[in-house]
Amino acid sequence: MATQNVSLNDQFRGAVHREGISEQITQRILSLIREKHLKPGDKLPPERDLSTLMGVSRATLREALSHLAMMNVLELRHGSGTFITSLEPQLLVENFSLVFSLxxxxxxxLIEAREVIEPGAAALAAQRIEEDEVLQLEDILERSYDCLRNHPADFPQLDIEFHTKTAEFSRNALLTRIMQAIAQMSIASSQRTAGSPRGVSTVRVERAIKMHQNILDAIKARNPELARQCMLEHLRSVEDTLRGIHAEEE
Structure with missing residues (x-):
């Protein structure tokens, strides 16, 4: 154990540059994790020792450790010390939306990332969805059409509900957590694409609902490639709308 501690201490040893000290500490700890010097469940040296090894103040060290704790990389246990978390992917994406400026x-x-992630999720859903889950997606579509007729401004919530449920029905826990993590950002994106200078564009909302219907039809037909294609077509339409809105505003 003593030999292991000496080896780990050597990995931390070395002063960091004065600029961006907290960020450098963060990156050094992340590097030690990537290089397998630190593993899930490992305990970091005490703050006093760690600050001495790295040549930084304890206040600066705490700032970096707090940042890593917010990222769910570290767990700060009062009275016990600082530990590497399980580093489960679902845990690491949990606070993704907190660091994303819209x-x-x-x-x-965001939409480019969704174009990579969601077509695959739709394809998996077409293979794995249960009949009662198909009914859930159909219910979202019914509520979407009602929303179009009566409260089109409320559509963004239903829009993202459809997408997060589709990811959930892929039965891939990581895909589900990623979609949940970006849900609030995606709602903001949906609000932007549904809007127009004169308020909510019912034309855009109706187009999105029809594309959701195409995705659902492909999933119900158990056709993974068609589901993938329909989802990608839908998201590229959203991207085109975003680019058009930005061009109008410039």
Missing amino acids: THNSFLQ
């Missing part, structure tokens, strides 16, 4: 570019980055 500028125009980040809206586009």
Whole structure:
């Protein structure tokens, strides 16, 4: 155990540069995890020792450790010390939305990421969905059409409910957690694409609902490739709308 501690201490040893000290500490700890020097469940050296090894103040060290705790990389246990979490992917994406700023570019980055993730989720859903889950998607579509007739401004919530449920029915826990993590960001994106200078665009809402219907029809037909294609077509339409809105605003 003593030999192991000496080896780990050597990995931490070395002063960091003065600029961006907290970020450098964060990156050093992440590097140690990537290089397998730190593993799930490992305990970090005490703060006093760690700050000495890295040549930083304890206040700066605590700032970096708190940042890693917010990322669910570290767990700070009062009276016990600081530990590496399980590093389960579902845990690490949990607070993803907290670090994502919704500028125009980040809206586009979000939709590009969804274009990578969601077509595959739709294809898996077409293979794995149960009949009662098909009914749940049909219910969302029915409520969407009612929303179009009566309260089109409420559509973004139903829009993201359809997408998160589709991911859930893929029966892939990581895909589900990713979609849950970006749900609030996706609602903001949906609100942007549903809107227009004169308010909510019922034309855009109706187009989105029809595309949801196409996705659902492909899933009900148990056709993975068609479900993938319909989802990608839908998301590319959203991307085109976002780019068009941005061009109008410039």
